[in-house]
Amino acid sequence: xxxxxxxxxxxxxxxxxxxxxxxxxxxxxxxxxxxxxxxxxxxxxxxxxxxxxxxxxxxxxxxxxxxxxxxxxxxxxxxxxxxxxxxxxxxxxxxxxxxxxxxxxxxxxxxxxxxxxxxxxxxxxxxxxxxxxxxxxxxxxxxxxxxxxxxxxxxxxxxxxxxxxxxxxxxxxxxxxxxxxxxxxxxxxxxxxxxxxxxxxxxxxxxxxxxxxxxxxxxxxxxxxxxxxxxxxxx
Amino acid sequence: xxxxxxxxxxxxxxxxxxxxxxxxxxxxxxxxxxxxxxxxxxxxxxxxxxxxxxxxxxxxxxxxxxxxxxxxxxxxxxxxxxxxxxxxxxxxxxxxxxxxxxxxxxxxxxxxxxxxxxxxxxxxxxxxxxxxxxxxxxxxxxxxxxxxxxxxxxxxxxxxxxxxxxxxxxxxxxxxxxxxxxxxxxxxxxxxxxxxxxxxxxxxxxxxxxxxxxxxxxxxxxxxxxxxxxxxxxxxxxxxxxxxxxxxxxxxxxxxxxxxxxxxxxxxxxxxxxxxxxxxxxxxxxxxxx
Amino acid sequence: xxxxxxxxxxxxxxxxxxxxxxxxxxxxxxxxxxxxxxxxxxxxxxxxxxxxxxxxxxxxxxxxxxxxxxxxxxxxxxxxxxxxxxxxxxxxxxxxxxxxxxxxxxxxxxxxxxxxxxxxxxxxxxxxxxxxxxxxxxxxxxxxxxxxxxxxxxxxxxxxxxxxxxxxxxxxxxxxxxxxxxxxxxxxxxxxxxxxxxxxxxxxxxxxxxxxxxxxxxxxxxxxxxxxxxxxxxxxxxxxxxxxxxxxxxxxxxxxxxxxxxxxxxxxxxxxxxxxxxxxxxxxxxxxxxxxxxxxxxxxxxxxxxxxxxxxxxxxxxxxxxxxxx
Numbered sequence: 001x002x003x004x005x006x007x008x009x010x011x012x013x014x015x016x017x018x019x020x021x022x023x024x025x026x027x028x029x030x031x032x033x034x035x036x037x038x039x040x041x042x043x044x045x046x047x048x049x050x051x052x053x054x055x056x057x058x059x060x061x062x063x064x065x066x067x068x069x070x071x072x073x074x075x076x077x078x079x080x081x082x083x084x085x086x087x088x089x090x091x092x093x094x095x096x097x098x099x100x101x102x103x104x105x106x107x108x109x110x111x112x113x114x115x116x117x118x119x120x121x122x123x124x125x126x127x128x129x130x131x132x133x134x135x136x137x138x139x140x141x142x143x144x145x146x147x148x149x150x151x152x153x154x155x156x157x158x159x160x161x162x163x164x165x166x167x168x169x170x171x172x173x174x175x176x177x178x179x180x181x182x183x184x185x186x187x188x189x190x191x192x193x194x195x196x197x198x199x200x201x202x203x204x205x206x207x208x209x210x211x212x213x214x215x216x217x218x219x220x221x222x223x224x225x226x227x228x229x230x231x232x233x234x235x
Numbered sequence: 236x237x238x239x240x241x242x243x244x245x246x247x248x249x250x251x252x253x254x255x256x257x258x259x260x261x262x263x264x265x266x267x268x269x270x271x272x273x274x275x276x277x278x279x280x281x282x283x284x285x286x287x288x289x290x291x292x293x294x295x296x297x298x299x300x301x302x303x304x305x306x307x308x309x310x311x312x313x314x315x316x317x318x319x320x321x322x323x324x325x326x327x328x329x330x331x332x333x334x335x336x337x338x339x340x341x342x343x344x345x346x347x348x349x350x351x352x353x354x355x356x357x358x359x360x361x362x363x364x365x366x367x368x369x370x371x372x373x374x375x376x377x378x379x380x381x382x383x384x385x386x387x388x389x390x391x392x393x394x395x396x397x398x399x400x401x402x403x404x405x406x407x408x409x410x411x412x413x414x415x416x417x418x419x420x421x422x423x424x425x426x427x428x429x430x431x432x433x434x435x436x437x438x439x440x441x442x443x444x445x446x447x448x449x450x451x452x453x454x455x456x457x458x459x460x461x462x463x464x465x466x467x468x469x470x471x472x473x474x475x476x477x478x479x480x481x482x483x484x485x486x487x488x489x490x491x492x493x494x495x496x497x498x499x500x501x502x503x504x505x506x507x508x509x510x511x512x513x514x515x516x517x518x519x520x521x522x523x524x525x
Numbered sequence: 526x527x528x529x530x531x532x533x534x535x536x537x538x539x540x541x542x543x544x545x546x547x548x549x550x551x552x553x554x555x556x557x558x559x560x561x562x563x564x565x566x567x568x569x570x571x572x573x574x575x576x577x578x579x580x581x582x583x584x585x586x587x588x589x590x591x592x593x594x595x596x597x598x599x600x601x602x603x604x605x606x607x608x609x610x611x612x613x614x615x616x617x618x619x620x621x622x623x624x625x626x627x628x629x630x631x632x633x634x635x636x637x638x639x640x641x642x643x644x645x646x647x648x649x650x651x652x653x654x655x656x657x658x659x660x661x662x663x664x665x666x667x668x669x670x671x672x673x674x675x676x677x678x679x680x681x682x683x684x685x686x687x688x689x690x691x692x693x694x695x696x697x698x699x700x701x702x703x704x705x706x707x708x709x710x711x712x713x714x715x716x717x718x719x720x721x722x723x724x725x726x727x728x729x730x731x732x733x734x735x736x737x738x739x740x741x742x743x744x745x746x747x748x749x750x751x752x753x754x755x756x757x758x759x760x761x762x763x764x765x766x767x768x769x770x771x772x773x774x775x776x777x778x779x780x781x782x783x784x785x786x787x788x789x790x791x792x793x794x795x796x797x798x799x800x801x802x803x804x805x806x807x808x809x810x811x812x813x814x815x816x817x818x819x820x821x822x823x824x825x826x827x828x829x830x831x832x833x834x835x836x837x838x839x840x841x842x843x844x845x846x847x848x849x850x851x
Contacts, residue, residue, distance in 0.1 A: 049413065074415035086410035088403050099403055102396065103415035147414070270633050272581075272640065320825060326632035328824050330579055331780055334773055335824070339817035346810035452769065456644050459637060495652055498645035505641040509634050510626045 002027040002187055008056035010047040017043045019211040032202035033191045040211040041191040042083055045157045049073055049080050075103050079148035083159040085140045089133030093124055096132050096143055100150030117146040120176050138169040156188045195232040199223045242485040248374035250481020251381030255436040256458035257473035259429035265468050266405035266425045269329055273336035275451030278433030280340045281306040282441050283348055295358045303431050310430025314423040345448045355441035377439040453498050460504040466515030545687040557690045560697040561755045562794035566778045567704050568747025574784035576740045577720030582639035584771035585646050586616050586745040590752025595665040595762045596658055605670040605757050612753035613746045620745020624738035643772040650764035664763025693754050705787055716740055777816045780823050783832025792831040
């Protein structure tokens with residue numbers, strides 16, 4: 001098991017948001033976290049990176065990571081693409097990408113990865129010297145994803161990658177995600193409000209409602225579940 | 236005309252000092268949104284350390300380098316030990332902490348070294364070939380040092396991974412953590428650099444105004460005015476502001492209002508900029524969401 | 526006020542009035558200055574403690590008050606007791622005027638602007654075009670007022686020092702009573718509301734701009750009155766006594782004494798008057814080192830100051846007798 005989460009509780013200040021989340025991921029899989037707005041999907045991802053106060057155990061590749069600082073968790077190979085993208089708006093595109101590789105020591109490989117990322121997203125290469133804040137929404141999403149890839153992560157956490165993007169861009173993005181999964185063999189934990197999109201892409205899925213897991217299984221099973229179909233897939 | 240040019244060039248020399256201190260202030264402000272009221276006293280304390288080293292027989296440049304290193308360490312120590320505990324505290328608490336630092340450094344220096352004024356040597360002796368009709372060798376030399384320091388800093392921030400990480404940490408701490416940057420240590424590093432720059436500024440100004448625990452008070456005020464003029468979050472602006480301040484101070488002092496009210500000029504500038512255009516010439520205008 | 530509090534106050538008042546006959550003249554002079562500083566600190570506390578506007582330059586208003594008194598007495602022969610309200614009015618206006626541009630400055634920026642004022646003040650006071658009023662670098666010397674003749678006629682001769690103490694005491698009590706009523710009432714609550722959540726305060730109908738400027742004015746008035754009293758007590762004003770360290774001493778006073786606290790002004794005044802006296806014997810520099818360390822300690826450990834610590838201790842004492850024993 002690459003990622004094992006047991007009885008995770010999380011709070012913002014004194015408000016409890018997650019009430020005992022259990023989930024698990026195998027290496028190489030794509031897992032989706034579904035649910036309505038405010039269900040706790042983003043909070044789960046943030047909890048994994050120690051960006052909120054938590055109790056419970058989180059293990060990554062056999063090591064306990066709950067209680068560690070975000071910077072240390074990143075060094076273990078977890079890259080988080082946050083909702084809102086988290087781009088460094090005042091730095092250039094290329095500077096953003098280089099920051100993604102900040103913790104790595106292998107200089108030559110970093111240059112190679114930079115070129116590979118430009119290969120996935122030629123538009124970023126065009127805008128490499130431009131201030132990241134001036135990029136369009138879609139380009140910033142590409143930048144955020146690329147920055148995460150520069151880490152050469154074992155686990156990629158994606159928070160609502162389709163948010164605010166035109167359908168065509170979203171399709172492009174997911175095609176590239178598929179290509180990335182093939183080439184880089186990175187595991188992904190994907191939070192998506194668009195259930196159809198996520199279930200099309202993922203192997204397994206979890207459904208969160210008000211901070212609790214209410215359903216889990218393979219993507220196919222979830223897609224066929226009546227309750228899910230009615231509430232989240234619209235048919 | 237000669238007098239005018241002399242004032243301009245002398246103004247550029249002191250302007251370089253203001254530029255350095257203003258840069259130190261802006262560096263800390265960018266990373267923390269705090270104004271380091273103790274910047275002047277930190278610089279002054281380091282200059283006294285240099286004096287002690289030279290008094291003990293060390294040559295100028297070795298003492299200079301050692302003092303810069305000491306200044307760096309002092310900055311890091313202050314950030315980790317004194318500032319860190321109040322980083323989430325209300326504004327008044329942080330202001331009080333800065334003022335406490337200011338008075339402690341000032342009084343401890345007076346305690347150890349007494350309040351008698353001491354001469355401080357310049358590495359650019361009066362007899363050297365460096366000077367010309369308008370500038371003394373020291374003035375020319377200190378402009379040179381200022382430019383070297385600024386160039387090194389620029390190169391550090393622009394071209395090194397650590398410099399990039401520090402810029403990132405100052406702009407967006409949360410995203411910085413997500414790429415593995417230890418934001419706390421970046422902050423400490425920033426303080427270290429700012430303190431080291433201050434030490435250099437102190438060593439450049441001391442030969443002119445003589446070493447005295449209260450020597451940096453007025454200079455700090457000019458540095459504040461320069462930083463505000465150029466934009467409290469713009470390093471380039473701070474530098475330009477510093478040079479402008481130096482020249483302005485000299486010209487106004489010599490030809491308009493006399494030397495007595497020079498600090499008054501700084502005061503008017505500070506209040507004026509804050510009220511009329513708080514972001515300065517090159518800073519960014521901040522819109523706060525209600 | 527409860528009966529017990531009233532009794533305590535009366536006893537306290539009696540002790541305070543008896544002091545001139547119990548202590549040496551020098552000690553009395555120091556206590557007079559404590560009263561003066563207490564008024565100044567109450568002024569600063571109104572602005573910074575209650576209203577959240579940070580001033581690192583309040584020494585300027587103290588200086589204006591002091592110079593008002595000195596100039597009026599020296600150049601225009603105004604009697605000393607009349608200079609107090611006059612200094613107060615001048616500073617009220619000056620403070621209000623300074624408060625207007627200050628409205629646009631928040632927290633740190635206001636601290637910066639007032640810091641600039643505090644640092645540049647001595648130079649401004651030494652400006653040679655103003656010399657014929659301010660006396661330039663040498664300042665102005667004023668005569669110590671004598672006790673009114675009535676006392677001698679009634680067979681109770683009061684020395685000038687004693688009279689000065691009682692006069693200062695009377696002004697202090699007046700200012701504190703006025704201040705207390707102001708701060709405990711609607712105005713005080715509005716000030717606190719502005720400090721804690723200016724947007725909410727405005728939404729509830731508090732005119733932020735007016736209150737903030739008025740607070741500046743009143744705060745300056747208090748400190749100006751203190752300055753005038755101080756000038757009369759010390760019999761001397763000169764530019765270098767009003768440098769940045771005076772403003773910073775006031776800051777030390779309210780932090781140590783207790784922010785947003787009326788008794789805090791008195792604790793703070795005792796602190797800033799007597800610590801230098803004790804510490805001076807160690808070294809000229811020691812007082813400020815001690816001030817600095819105390820400020821740090823109080824920020825980290827006792828943010829409510831001495832007043833807060835006293836309140837905590839008192840509430841613990843009060844709570845015990847009322848505990849119900851099962």
